[in-house]
Amino acid sequence: MARPSTPDRVNLARSKVLLVDHNQNSLDMLSSIFHGFGVKQQIKCGSTPEAVSIVETRDVDLVLIDCSMPEMDGYDFTRWLRRETEPPIRYTPVILLTGHAAQSKVRKGRDCGASFVVTKPLTPNVLLQRILWLGADERNLVECDTYVGPDRRVRSLGPPVGLPGRRSGDLSEHVGAATEANMDQTSIDMMMKPMKVAL
Amino acid sequence: MSEARTFKIKSTLARQLQDPGGSQVRDLERQATARLETHRDDAMAAVVATLDALDALCAEAAIDAGPRVYALASSIVDVAGYFDTGPLFHAAYSLCEVSDRMLQAETWHWPSIQVHTQALRLILASGCRVGRTSETLLAGLRSITQSR
Numbered sequence: 001m002a003r004p005s006t007p008d009r010v011n012l013a014r015s016k017v018l019l020v021d022h023n024q025n026s027l028d029m030l031s032s033i034f035h036g037f038g039v040k041q042q043i044k045c046g047s048t049p050e051a052v053s054i055v056e057t058r059d060v061d062l063v064l065i066d067c068s069m070p071e072m073d074g075y076d077f078t079r080w081l082r083r084e085t086e087p088p089i090r091y092t093p094v095i096l097l098t099g100h101a102a103q104s105k106v107r108k109g110r111d112c113g114a115s116f117v118v119t120k121p122l123t124p125n126v127l128l129q130r131i132l133w134l135g136a137d138e139r140n141l142v143e144c145d146t147y148v149g150p151d152r153r154v155r156s157l158g159p160p161v162g163l164p165g166r167r168s169g170d171l172s173e174h175v176g177a178a179t180e181a182n183m184d185q186t187s188i189d190m191m192m193k194p195m196k197v198a199l
Numbered sequence: 200m201s202e203a204r205t206f207k208i209k210s211t212l213a214r215q216l217q218d219p220g221g222s223q224v225r226d227l228e229r230q231a232t233a234r235l236e237t238h239r240d241d242a243m244a245a246v247v248a249t250l251d252a253l254d255a256l257c258a259e260a261a262i263d264a265g266p267r268v269y270a271l272a273s274s275i276v277d278v279a280g281y282f283d284t285g286p287l288f289h290a291a292y293s294l295c296e297v298s299d300r301m302l303q304a305e306t307w308h309w310p311s312i313q314v315h316t317q318a319l320r321l322i323l324a325s326g327c328r329v330g331r332t333s334e335t336l337l338a339g340l341r342s343i344t345q346s347r
Binding site: 007008009010011012013014015021023025026028029032033034035036037038059061062066068088091092093099100102104120121122123124125127128131132134135136137140141142143144147151 | 202203204205206207208210211212213215216217218219220221222223224227228229230231232233234235237238241242245269270272273274276277278279280281282283284288292295296299303
C-alpha cells in the first residue's frame, strides 16, 4: 500500500483557534504565528477562567494553552475540558506550551489528556508540524475513570505515516503488532516458490 | 476498576486541514516566521525589564520571594523561547531549574540567583551570540544547578 505523503498544501482558514497565555508578549507572538498560518478566527484569552467561559459557549477547533497559567494552569484546564465538558468539545485537540517544566508538574502533564506538550524553544516550523500531526493523528482516544484523552502509548506508533520522524521499528495502526512467532525462511520459500512434486 | 473505552474521532481540525485551496506548508512557515520576527525588539525589552525585576528581588532578598523568582525566570524562558536566543534561553532555563530545585528542597541561596542574572545580562549584552564566553558562562551555571 502506498504511503500518504506529507501534505504540500494545508488550509487553516476556517479553523477557530483558542490561544491562552497570561503573558501578553507570548500571546501576541503566538497570535502572529497563527496569522502567518492563515488562521482568521483567533480567540485570545489572558486567563483560564476566560478560556473556560469561551469553551462553554463557542465551538473551537484547536486549543493552545500555556502550562503555567495562574489560577488554573494549562494541565488543569485540559483535565477539565476532557472530563467536565460534553462531546464533541471534550475531544478538541489541545496543545500545551511549556517553557520550563517544574518537577511537580511532570506527572500532571502526562495525565491531563493533552494532545501534545510542546516545549520551548518554539519555532513556527515545529508548531505547524505538530498541527499537521494532529491532522493525521492515528491514536485512539481513551476514556476511563482515571484518564480521558489520546492514547499515551504513542512511542510504539511514532508520528503518523507520511510525516517526518518515523523510525523503522514504529508500528502501523493499520497492521498492528505481530501476534505470532515469525515464520522460518523455509516456510516462506515454500509459499513463494511452489514446486512440482513427482508422484 | 472500570473498563477503558477506546475509540477514534476525526477532529474538525483534521477535516479543515484538507479543505480545498489552502497554502503551501513552506509558505505558511515563512509567513509565520516573518510575522514573529516583528516582535523581537519588544520581546528583548521585556527580558531586560524582567532582569531589572529580578535584580530588585535579589537586593531585597525577602524570605518568601522564591516563587516570584521562579515566575520571573519562567517568563524569560517563555519570551526568549520564541526566538533563536541560544545561550539566553539556556541561562534562563538554568535559573528556572535552580530556583525550582531550591523551592522543592526548601533551601534558598541568593548568590546562585545573582550569578544567573549577571550571566543573563552578559549574554544579552553580547547579542545572545554563541561563543567561548557564552559556553563558559553556561558551564558555570550548570555546575551551580547540579550542586543545588
